[in-house]
Amino acid sequence: xxxxxxxxxxxxxxxxxxxxxxxxxxxxxxxxxxxxxxxxxxxxxxxxxxxxxxxxxxxxxxxxxxxxxxxxxxxxxxxxxxxxxxxxxxxxxxxxxxxxxxxxxxxxxxxxxxxxxxxxxxxxxxxxxxxxxxxxxxxxxxxxxxxxxxxxxxxxxxxxxxxxxxxxxxxxxxxxxxxxx
Amino acid sequence: xxxxxxxxxxxxxxxxxxxxxxxxxxxxxxxxxxxxxxxxxxxxxxxxxxxxxxxxxxxxxxxxxxxxxxxxxxxxxxxxxxxxxxxxxxxxxxxxxxxxxxxxxxxxxxxxxxxxxxxxxxxxxxxxxxxxxxxxxxxxxxxxxxxxxxxxxxxxxxxxxxxxxxxxxxxxxxx
Numbered sequence: 001x002x003x004x005x006x007x008x009x010x011x012x013x014x015x016x017x018x019x020x021x022x023x024x025x026x027x028x029x030x031x032x033x034x035x036x037x038x039x040x041x042x043x044x045x046x047x048x049x050x051x052x053x054x055x056x057x058x059x060x061x062x063x064x065x066x067x068x069x070x071x072x073x074x075x076x077x078x079x080x081x082x083x084x085x086x087x088x089x090x091x092x093x094x095x096x097x098x099x100x101x102x103x104x105x106x107x108x109x110x111x112x113x114x115x116x117x118x119x120x121x122x123x124x125x126x127x128x129x130x131x132x133x134x135x136x137x138x139x140x141x142x143x144x145x146x147x148x149x150x151x152x153x154x155x156x157x158x159x160x161x162x163x164x165x166x167x168x169x170x171x172x173x174x175x176x177x178x179x180x181x
Numbered sequence: 182x183x184x185x186x187x188x189x190x191x192x193x194x195x196x197x198x199x200x201x202x203x204x205x206x207x208x209x210x211x212x213x214x215x216x217x218x219x220x221x222x223x224x225x226x227x228x229x230x231x232x233x234x235x236x237x238x239x240x241x242x243x244x245x246x247x248x249x250x251x252x253x254x255x256x257x258x259x260x261x262x263x264x265x266x267x268x269x270x271x272x273x274x275x276x277x278x279x280x281x282x283x284x285x286x287x288x289x290x291x292x293x294x295x296x297x298x299x300x301x302x303x304x305x306x307x308x309x310x311x312x313x314x315x316x317x318x319x320x321x322x323x324x325x326x327x328x329x330x331x332x333x334x335x336x337x338x339x340x341x342x343x344x345x346x347x348x349x350x351x352x353x354x355x356x
Contacts, residue, residue, distance in 0.1 A: 085312065120300060
């Protein structure tokens with residue numbers, strides 16, 4: 001049963017055998033509408049793939065009311081980082097339509113490394129490259145913010161002379177570092 | 182066969198599994214003030230620091246700002262080496278330093294084999310990347326939130342604070 005993974009972007013580069021191996025180590029869970037799949041702040045160590053139905057990601061607002069921030073439709077992967085590095089969940093996942101979810105836990109990944117190393121390597125590498133892409137998105141976002149920030153600074157106020165980055169050279173840059181060491 | 186200075190690396194780079202990575206690269210000695218990677222430069226190499234210190238800096242509004250320093254055990258410029266996009270910061274040796282320089286193609290060749298050492302390496306790099314991503318998104322969210330709360334409501338964001346977050350994605354600590 002590899003069809004649920006065929007259209008999932010994260011597994012695009014996987015061979016049919018790797019997809020089949022991955023599915024072999026996953027557990028299928030069924031949820032009814034309104035059920036909680038995972039709760040905000042709860043320690044999570046599993047990756048989830050929605051294979052049927054839909055989930056929604058919610059966070060609590062200032063008013064303590066749940067606010068939906070995303071819909072997770074069929075084919076959506078959630079928490080792929082958690083099976084490599086468990087951590088508290090950043091959102092609550094609720095079931096908005098009766099759903100079937102495939103789950104891969106950290107322990108499953110460890111077993112997979114021993115019993116299906118090729119699929120495990122493909123998964124870890126895919127997650128790694130995906131994380132790098134997201135890190136680059138953060139980097140690009142910061143660049144955009146900085147470009148806007150520079151325009152404001154340049155137009156309104158000259159850089160103060162006491163700023164840690166002195167105009168000019170690397171030597172000044174080092175001097176400020178060595179001074180503070 | 183260990184790279185010179187390999188004994189200075191953190192625990193995770195001392196096991197036999199890490200040797201494959203060290204052996205895939207070559208050792209480079211750099212005198213103080215040598216530029217390892219310049220802002221805007223595209224690189225296909227990343228670096229594992231075995232001795233000395235490096236400073237990460239960025240030009241903001243004409244000022245060169247030193248953002249952070251990193252020593253032995255740090256993995257430098259892995260993100261730009263793998264995705265081929267230009268470096269957003271410059272990386273320069275603060276004092277005499279030694280690095281193991283590893284090409285993107287060498288790393289990808291290692292990751293392409295499913296041996297236990299390479300799985301270990303993929304797992305280690307993923308862990309470092311995941312932790313950095315979580316750190317960077319948290320720090321960015323806090324910076325943006327602080328900007329929204331400025332008394333004058335200008336939404337002004339501290340450029341150096343942002344650049345420091347950015348620098349964190351170019352130097353990962355191996356420990």
